[in-house]
Amino acid sequence: MLLLRKNFSRSSPIATARPFAYRNRALSCDQTSLATLAATHGTPLYVYSQQHILGRLALFQQAFASRPHTICYAVKANSALAILKLLAQNGAGFDIVSGGELARVVKAAKPAVKKTVFAGVGKQIPEIDAALKAGILLFNVESESELALLADRAELLKIPARFSLRVNPDVFAETHPYISTGLSAHKFGIDINAARAIYRKAAKSKYLIPTGVSVHIGSQIRAVDPFGAALDRVTSLIQQLKKDGITLTHIDAGGGLGIEYTDAPFDPAAAVAAYAKQVLEATDHLDLHLLLEPGRFLVAQAGALLTTVVNVKKNGNKTFVITDAGMNDLIRPALYQAHHQILPVRQTSAKSSPVDIVGPVCESGDFFARDRDLPATKPGDLLAILDAGAYGMSLTSNYNTRTRPPEVLVDGAESRLIRRRETIKDLFAPELP
Numbered sequence: 321m322l323l324l325r326k327n328f329s330r331s332s333p334i335a336t337a338r339p340f341a342y343r344n345r346a347l348s349c350d351q352t353s354l355a356t357l358a359a360t361h362g363t364p365l366y367v368y369s370q371q372h373i374l375g376r377l378a379l380f381q382q383a384f385a386s387r388p389h390t391i392c393y394a395v396k397a398n399s400a401l402a403i404l405k406l407l408a409q410n411g412a413g414f415d416i417v418s419g420g421e422l423a424r425v426v427k428a429a430k431p432a433v434k435k436t437v438f439a440g441v442g443k444q445i446p447e448i449d450a451a452l453k454a455g456i457l458l459f460n461v462e463s464e465s466e467l468a469l470l471a472d473r474a475e476l477l478k479i480p481a482r483f484s485l486r487v488n489p490d491v492f493a494e495t496h497p498y499i500s501t502g503l504s505a506h507k508f509g510i511d512i513n514a515a516r517a518i519y520r521k522a523a524k525s526k527y528l529i530p531t532g533v534s535v536h537i538g539s540q541i542r543a544v545d546p547f548g549a550a551l552d553r554v555t556s557l558i559q560q561l562k563k564d565g566i567t568l569t570h571i572d573a574g575g576g577l578g579i580e581y582t583d584a585p586f587d588p589a590a591a592v593a594a595y596a597k598q599v600l601e602a603t604d605h606l607d608l609h610l611l612l613e614p615g616r617f618l619v620a621q622a623g624a625l626l627t628t629v630v631n632v633k634k635n636g637n638k639t640f641v642i643t644d645a646g647m648n649d650l651i652r653p654a655l656y657q658a659h660h661q662i663l664p665v666r667q668t669s670a671k672s673s674p675v676d677i678v679g680p681v682c683e684s685g686d687f688f689a690r691d692r693d694l695p696a697t698k699p700g701d702l703l704a705i706l707d708a709g710a711y712g713m714s715l716t717s718n719y720n721t722r723t724r725p726p727e728v729l730v731d732g733a734e735s736r737l738i739r740r741r742e743t744i745k746d747l748f749a750p751e752l753p
């Protein structure tokens with residue numbers, strides 16, 4: 321049975337896991353009918369609830385209210401300018417991983433640049449220079465050679481660079497192997513045992529300012545203990561550094577808090593509280609400004625991908641429901657074997673049977689669900705793929721020369737287009753035939 325709320329309460333948009341629910345048998349986002357949005361904007365279409373995103377941000381802010389902190393939203397989860405602007409207006413800073421993401425923050429919310437941290441294992445000179453000139457809060461440096469490069473650029477530009485070493489705590493977090501990052505076998509971060517010597521060396525450099533330590537152990541992590549274990553290792557490093565005369569001001573706990581993608585009950589407030597307990601307890605003896613980098617947790621469940629059934633096809637005893645959305649629009653099932661709930665936009669009492677829900681892209685990996693019970697459906701019916709607000713639109717491509725979908729931001733009974741549908745002309749623009 322689906323756990324979707326029937327009654328809407330404007331005052332508590334975050335009491336439940338998702339803003340999507342049936343109202344008079346029509347699936348809605350807040351008080352806005354998805355069928356109406358599909359009729360207005362066409363499909364495939366990304367729909368996000370503004371109230372839900374702000375609710376999730378508020379959960380984080382409240383959970384960490386006892387400590388000086390900044391929520392640095394991970395831009396890569398959903399990089400829509402309108403969403404960045406919304407989050408910045410409500411107090412968020414940002415975690416970026418490229419010069420392109422820096423440009424997005426500058427465009428959407430320039431004052432939030434000073435609350436922005438820059439991670440990534442392959443930062444290039446133009447990206448480093450742009451971030452120095454923009455005046456970001458700090459660089460999360462992932463190798464000794466990157467730190468040397470940062471020192472060179474800072475000296476050349478005469479702009480001191482605040483930095484944290486992103487340490488690799490060698491902590492195992494139960495998640496999909498492609499989104500696990502905190503083991504020494506992964507490309508991310510600096511061996512925590514080597515970090516002390518690197519800080520000591522860097523402290524001598526005129527243009528490097530040791531500011532903090534950062535750690536990010538992966539994504540979609542549901543058990544909160546690994547966050548505490550990783551931070552315990554970080555805090556002992558911070559104490560060693562203090563003995564060396566290096567006093568840091570910031571500790572960055574990274575992102576990675578997971579959500580529930582199935583229809584199992586999920587209490588987001590309890591999830592944040594359990595996470596915050598781990599983070600706060602591990603760091604409570606330190607007088608440091610806390611940086612948090614949630615991405616998925618803030619935006620995933622606020623969003624759905626709407627799609628229209630284009631065909632229902634039988635091959636032997638298998639039924640394929642073919643949709644107008646494909647893996648280029650939402651790659652998570654193909655890339656991570658990710659599960660997404662898929663609901664008919666018009667609630668029906670039609671009999672359910674197992675089907676494969678697949679896109680039109682020429683790849684067998686182009687599926688949204690396999691052997692999934694779905695009420696009988698026909699061409700023209702609308703489906704909603706839930707929990708698509710994170711790593712959905714930001715991972716889209718033009719594979720098969722397909723245009724990217726538009727995005728709509730819903731606010732209660734109102735909605736606005738925040739990105740129009742791409743056109744074939746947009747796709748041809750950079751080409752030189």
Ligand SMILES: *Cc1c(COP(=O)(O)O)cnc(C)c1O
Binds near residue numbers: 394417577615617
């Ligand atoms: C991707 C990423 C995040 C966000 O991860 P979520 O699982 O979306 O919370 C935070 N910090 C860094 C360094 C990242 O690479």
